[in-house]
Amino acid sequence: MDAIAEPVSQPVRLRGRSYLAFVLTPVVPIIEWLKDLDDTLARSPGFFVGKPVVLDLSAVELSRSAITHLIVSLEKKNIRILGIEGVDVSLLTSTMPPALSGGRACAVAAAEPEKAEVRAPVASLMLDTPVRSGQSVVFPEGDVTVLGSVGSGAEIVAGGSIHVYGTLRGRAMAGVNGNPSARIFCQKIEAELLAIDGYYQTAEELDASLRNRPAQAWLDGGVMRITPLI
Amino acid sequence: MAKVLVVTSGKGGVGKTTSTAAIGAALAQIGQKVVVVDFDVGLRNLDLVMGAERRVVFDLINVVQGVAKLSQALIRDKRLENLWLLPASQTRDKDALTEEGVGRIIAELKQTFDWVICDSPAGIERGAMLSMRYADEAVIVTNPEVSSVRDSDRIIGMLDSKTVRAENGERVEKHILVSRYDAGRAARGEMLSIDDVLEILATPLLGIIPESQDILRASNVGCPVILNSPASAATRAYMDATRRLLGETVTMAVPSERKGLINKLLGRRAA
Numbered sequence: 301m302d303a304i305a306e307p308v309s310q311p312v313r314l315r316g317r318s319y320l321a322f323v324l325t326p327v328v329p330i331i332e333w334l335k336d337l338d339d340t341l342a343r344s345p346g347f348f349v350g351k352p353v354v355l356d357l358s359a360v361e362l363s364r365s366a367i368t369h370l371i372v373s374l375e376k377k378n379i380r381i382l383g384i385e386g387v388d389v390s391l392l393t394s395t396m397p398p399a400l401s402g403g404r405a406c407a408v409a410a411a412e413p414e415k416a417e418v419r420a421p422v423a424s425l426m427l428d429t430p431v432r433s434g435q436s437v438v439f440p441e442g443d444v445t446v447l448g449s450v451g452s453g454a455e456i457v458a459g460g461s462i463h464v465y466g467t468l469r470g471r472a473m474a475g476v477n478g479n480p481s482a483r484i485f486c487q488k489i490e491a492e493l494l495a496i497d498g499y500y501q502t503a504e505e506l507d508a509s510l511r512n513r514p515a516q517a518w519l520d521g522g523v524m525r526i527t528p529l530i
Numbered sequence: 531m532a533k534v535l536v537v538t539s540g541k542g543g544v545g546k547t548t549s550t551a552a553i554g555a556a557l558a559q560i561g562q563k564v565v566v567v568d569f570d571v572g573l574r575n576l577d578l579v580m581g582a583e584r585r586v587v588f589d590l591i592n593v594v595q596g597v598a599k600l601s602q603a604l605i606r607d608k609r610l611e612n613l614w615l616l617p618a619s620q621t622r623d624k625d626a627l628t629e630e631g632v633g634r635i636i637a638e639l640k641q642t643f644d645w646v647i648c649d650s651p652a653g654i655e656r657g658a659m660l661s662m663r664y665a666d667e668a669v670i671v672t673n674p675e676v677s678s679v680r681d682s683d684r685i686i687g688m689l690d691s692k693t694v695r696a697e698n699g700e701r702v703e704k705h706i707l708v709s710r711y712d713a714g715r716a717a718r719g720e721m722l723s724i725d726d727v728l729e730i731l732a733t734p735l736l737g738i739i740p741e742s743q744d745i746l747r748a749s750n751v752g753c754p755v756i757l758n759s760p761a762s763a764a765t766r767a768y769m770d771a772t773r774r775l776l777g778e779t780v781t782m783a784v785p786s787e788r789k790g791l792i793n794k795l796l797g798r799r800a801a
Binding site for chain 2: 429451452453
């Protein structure tokens, strides 16, 4: 059995490090200053959360109880004070943040509050399988692209344009949210019904010369025009 | 690993039951252990085509409800020892099927059989949905005419959305079986051509079964067509289709118009 080694006691190592902290400098009247702070927080809530904040009391003359009161009101706003400077050390109690001195001014990177990541809305729906009879694709946010055919009895409803890389046999309704510049494109037109922004045309009215050719449908004034695609 | 195959179509009367019996018998002949399950509750036909209608004691609904065990309901074919039938009920209807019951039965069948072939009823309601729910592969039987093709397209859409496999992000392997193909009518433009059908359905072709009077004769005597008329063109087509199902590459034989000798000489068309 190994001899149990005596743990060698070492002095605790102390190191120095400098950090960048925000400095809040209250001014008289304190009430007004707190109101201004509230306004700032209302515009960018949570700005101070997790950030080290130092309180500079050199511009005000506060008693011990006033300092305590200020710290408490700041904590209520989720601002935790790392240290206090610009004040007589004798005014600080052991429960308050420690006194700091020797702070150097430095530029703070533009304090832009972090916006919640706003993902750009997806403006196009891509389907890489054929749309089968009876299926209904509804996408009011934008364009719909189908890599395949659209079966008879299927329908595509889009807020933007409709692109079918195959035969369009079902119903296609483009520009449904009041978008008259939307178009319908397909490689072979055998559609049952085409509609753009409410103006519709059924298969009956489709010109025979257009059948089985790549075509596009678009609105010209209030009239739907269906023309071959070169 | 057992495979669950659903034979479906959407449209009625295209040849699902005939094909289920033919493919089931062909697989059993090759040596696979096959059970054919009739999901057409209330309008059962698979027992007639298999010639087992006088031996039905318990059926699918009895097993779903726990009234009978699976082994009591299964009927062994008299001609092929690897072929079994689970008949449907004639007195009940499709509402008697439950998803949980069907799932349980299919799981139990998968343990003893190589192939579980589900004969789907026509339509897209409960019976058809439950027959395809647990499928690994699907054979979509289509007649080369517009209404059948559109209904098959609908069913393909459902195979891609309403099956357990689709819900888990996997695919049900699909095959088209064109049945009742009449070459003469296709040549005259009265029927859709195979290319038209495949262009609309965008699914691989398993086989082309020609229109044949042997099929009616076979179902009249209660025997799968491949056993009743082994030399018929329909039988050859079913055997080829079955071999393709097992993964073999078989050249696709498009049935051609048959002309009698005299008619050929005299240039007349067959009536």
